[in-house]
Amino acid sequence: MTVVKVAVNGFGTIGKRVAEAVTRQPDMQLIGVSKTRPDYTAVIATKVLGYDLYVPADKVEAFEKAGIRVAGTIEEMVEKADIVVDATPGGKGAEYKKLYVEKGKPAIFQGGEDADVADVSFSTLCNYTEALGKRYIRVVSCNTTGLLRAICTLRREFGVRSVRATIVRRAADPKEVKRGPVNAIVPNPAKLPSHHGLDVKTVVPDLDIITAAVVVPTTLMHVHVVYARLARSVTREEVERAFEEAPRIILVDEALGFKSTADIIEAARDLGRRRYDVPELVIWRESITVNGDEVIWMQAVHQESIVVPENIDAIRAALRLADKPEDTIRVTDETLGLKKFL
Amino acid sequence: MTVVKVAVNGFGTIGKRVAEAVTRQPDMQLIGVSKTRPDYTAVIATKVLGYDLYVPADKVEAFEKAGIRVAGTIEEMVEKADIVVDATPGGKGAEYKKLYVEKGKPAIFQGGEDADVADVSFSTLCNYTEALGKRYIRVVSCNTTGLLRAICTLRREFGVRSVRATIVRRAADPKEVKRGPVNAIVPNPAKLPSHHGLDVKTVVPDLDIITAAVVVPTTLMHVHVVYARLARSVTREEVERAFEEAPRIILVDEALGFKSTADIIEAARDLGRRRYDVPELVIWRESITVNGDEVIWMQAVHQESIVVPENIDAIRAALRLADKPEDTIRVTDETLGLKKFL
Numbered sequence: 001m002t003v004v005k006v007a008v009n010g011f012g013t014i015g016k017r018v019a020e021a022v023t024r025q026p027d028m029q030l031i032g033v034s035k036t037r038p039d040y041t042a043v044i045a046t047k048v049l050g051y052d053l054y055v056p057a058d059k060v061e062a063f064e065k066a067g068i069r070v071a072g073t074i075e076e077m078v079e080k081a082d083i084v085v086d087a088t089p090g091g092k093g094a095e096y097k098k099l100y101v102e103k104g105k106p107a108i109f110q111g112g113e114d115a116d117v118a119d120v121s122f123s124t125l126c127n128y129t130e131a132l133g134k135r136y137i138r139v140v141s142c143n144t145t146g147l148l149r150a151i152c153t154l155r156r157e158f159g160v161r162s163v164r165a166t167i168v169r170r171a172a173d174p175k176e177v178k179r180g181p182v183n184a185i186v187p188n189p190a191k192l193p194s195h196h197g198l199d200v201k202t203v204v205p206d207l208d209i210i211t212a213a214v215v216v217p218t219t220l221m222h223v224h225v226v227y228a229r230l231a232r233s234v235t236r237e238e239v240e241r242a243f244e245e246a247p248r249i250i251l252v253d254e255a256l257g258f259k260s261t262a263d264i265i266e267a268a269r270d271l272g273r274r275r276y277d278v279p280e281l282v283i284w285r286e287s288i289t290v291n292g293d294e295v296i297w298m299q300a301v302h303q304e305s306i307v308v309p310e311n312i313d314a315i316r317a318a319l320r321l322a323d324k325p326e327d328t329i330r331v332t333d334e335t336l337g338l339k340k341f342l
Numbered sequence: 343m344t345v346v347k348v349a350v351n352g353f354g355t356i357g358k359r360v361a362e363a364v365t366r367q368p369d370m371q372l373i374g375v376s377k378t379r380p381d382y383t384a385v386i387a388t389k390v391l392g393y394d395l396y397v398p399a400d401k402v403e404a405f406e407k408a409g410i411r412v413a414g415t416i417e418e419m420v421e422k423a424d425i426v427v428d429a430t431p432g433g434k435g436a437e438y439k440k441l442y443v444e445k446g447k448p449a450i451f452q453g454g455e456d457a458d459v460a461d462v463s464f465s466t467l468c469n470y471t472e473a474l475g476k477r478y479i480r481v482v483s484c485n486t487t488g489l490l491r492a493i494c495t496l497r498r499e500f501g502v503r504s505v506r507a508t509i510v511r512r513a514a515d516p517k518e519v520k521r522g523p524v525n526a527i528v529p530n531p532a533k534l535p536s537h538h539g540l541d542v543k544t545v546v547p548d549l550d551i552i553t554a555a556v557v558v559p560t561t562l563m564h565v566h567v568v569y570a571r572l573a574r575s576v577t578r579e580e581v582e583r584a585f586e587e588a589p590r591i592i593l594v595d596e597a598l599g600f601k602s603t604a605d606i607i608e609a610a611r612d613l614g615r616r617r618y619d620v621p622e623l624v625i626w627r628e629s630i631t632v633n634g635d636e637v638i639w640m641q642a643v644h645q646e647s648i649v650v651p652e653n654i655d656a657i658r659a660a661l662r663l664a665d666k667p668e669d670t671i672r673v674t675d676e677t678l679g680l681k682k683f684l
Contacts, residue, residue, distance in 0.1 A: 164506065166510075166554075168527055170527075183559075183604065184605075185563065185564075185602060186601060187596065187601070187602070187629060190596035190627075190628040192628075192631040210631070212629070212638065212640060214510055214640070216510065216560065217525075217558065217559045217560055218523070218525050218526055218527055218559055220527075254529065259532075260528035261528075262525065284532035285532075286531070287533065289534040289535070298529050298532060298534075
């Protein structure tokens with residue numbers, strides 16, 4: 001089996017999770033991660049996880065002063081890699097692209113970048129084959145990934161005519177202490193549509209979709225209410241079965257105590273999931289409502305981890321390590337332990 | 343001019359506001375309010391506001407021990423009144439109804455009661471004339487009142503075919519310290535529809551409406567995202583004008599700094615509004631989105647005060663103090679200072 005060398009540029013919320021996921025893949029080797037600040041995350045990366053850490057050339061001294069072993073510069077890391085996963089802050093990826101181009105390396109970007117950073121915007125259940133062999137692939141953001149998993153599942157089974165969705169966004173990730181709101185509901189923005197629907201269209205261009213987003217004071221997960229019109233009338237059972245059988249989607253029962261995003265996270269903690277991550281899209285079973293060709297449901301998105309499986313698949317698509325979506329999904333989901341919830 | 347004697351049974355969030363609104367009406371006299379606990383609100387009602395306070399017969403001693411002057415029992419208060427506004431906790435109104443019936447007094451109930459407590463569920467802009475002379479009238483809840491003000495405005499101007507709406511509810515009122523969530527998004531409930539759509543249909547029975555609600559950690563206001571289909575195609579300008587010209591609806595501009603519910607409340611505080619109340623439905627101007635016969639918008643509902651004008655109108659409807667909705671609206675809105683925002 002070919003084993004490809006993967007570098008992860010940026011070791012924040014997404015980067016640290018993708019790096020770890022890479023180490024679990026039989027066809028990938030993590031050759032290093034990069035950081036710009038010598039903080040506790042850098043200490044964990046090197047001393048606890050044993051990753052090779054690469055830093056900007058002008059930061060080497062600062063890291064060494066902090067007692068953190070540096071393996072080289074970011075340029076050197078990119079040089080050594082077969083492919084780079086760019087998990088730098090939104091907008092930085094476009095700047096780093098110059099380096100990837102210069103070194104002749106393919107790269108995976110995140111949804112914080114504009115769509116034109118890459119040859120294709122990507123979500124495994126929607127357009128895996130379109131991304132095959134593409135040099136630059138952009139994995140769409142957490143909310144868009146959540147929407148697309150459900151939409152493309154229904155699209156494949158029944159066809160989808162239109163989608164209207166309300167995105168109730170979490171205010172901040174758990175460690176972000178400078179973001180809000182603390183006590184308000186914030187239209188994000190008031191002028192519609194929100195960017196999420198537009199971002200969905202970077203993957204499924206012909207879809208009639210409008211999204212409206214608000215930000216609310218919570219850190220755990222986003223919640224969406226989705227109002228869809230399908231290409232034909234369906235039964236509730238058909239829709240439930242489609243979601244149930246889809247990869248990376250789990251159904252939870254309010255009646256079993258999943259009364260809020262906090263219950264989903266509590267279960268993930270009780271199940272011993274690392275960092276309480278829930279990379280699956282979570283749909284409340286009771287919320288699935290069907291009237292003819294209309295389907296409405298509520299879903300929760302764990303913003304920190306949902307894009308991790310798609311990043312792994314994007315690596316396989318770019319380097320043609322798997323020709324069919326089901327082949328990468330099988331390996332990714334097995335190694336990450338997906339759909340083993342309740 | 344006839345001046346009717348109004349008693350307010352229950353002096354909580356709604357009761358204290360309705361009582362004050364009654365004192366501002368030229369055709370009404372507040373003859374008393376009731377409370378069951380001798381707390382600081384009872385002290386404010388009697389010593390600061392000078393209201394006559396009525397209490398359950400078995401509580402007279404407790405109030406007098408606390409140094410709070412009692413004017414009589416709740417039975418005596420009802421006896422003296424021409425009409426009672428029941429603002430007791432949800433479900434209690436149905437119990438108190440026996441007393442109102444026994445004493446032969448008409449009564450206004452709140453949305454926390456089941457619809458069958460009254461002869462009609464009520465929202466001024468929708469069905470004022472239907473409530474004329476009715477003995478028992480139920481003013482629908484805050485979220486339902488907010489939905490109905492917008493829907494009935496569009497219905498009158500253009501006709502409405504269907505409504506889908508996401509209700510993002512505040513977790514608790516500012517003084518409620520035992521309610522949550524503190525950090526979660528709670529489907530309310532996961533099984534659709536939420537009761538709000540059903541409650542809308544108690545006033546507009548033929549409307550095709552489905553609502554989905556979540557509760558989020560904030561105390562200031564609810565926010566709705568409404569997806570409506572009208573009976574005909576419209577322009578954005580027509581919709582904006584309809585909202586602008588409707589009573590009890592104000593439009594705010596995100597561009598002017600109204601970026602969240604907190605900005606709406608901050609403006610109400612700066613404008614010197616008592617308790618920072620915003621009894622108007624607040625619609626974000628930029629959010630109004632029109633595609634043919636489809637209209638989407640975002641609106642905010644001040645849960646503590648939005649039903650106050652409708653309670654005043656309900657008194658006039660029950661006692662036939664005004665035969666036409668525009669007559670009660672003019673007096674109510676003028677005396678309460680509505681639509682004087684920005």
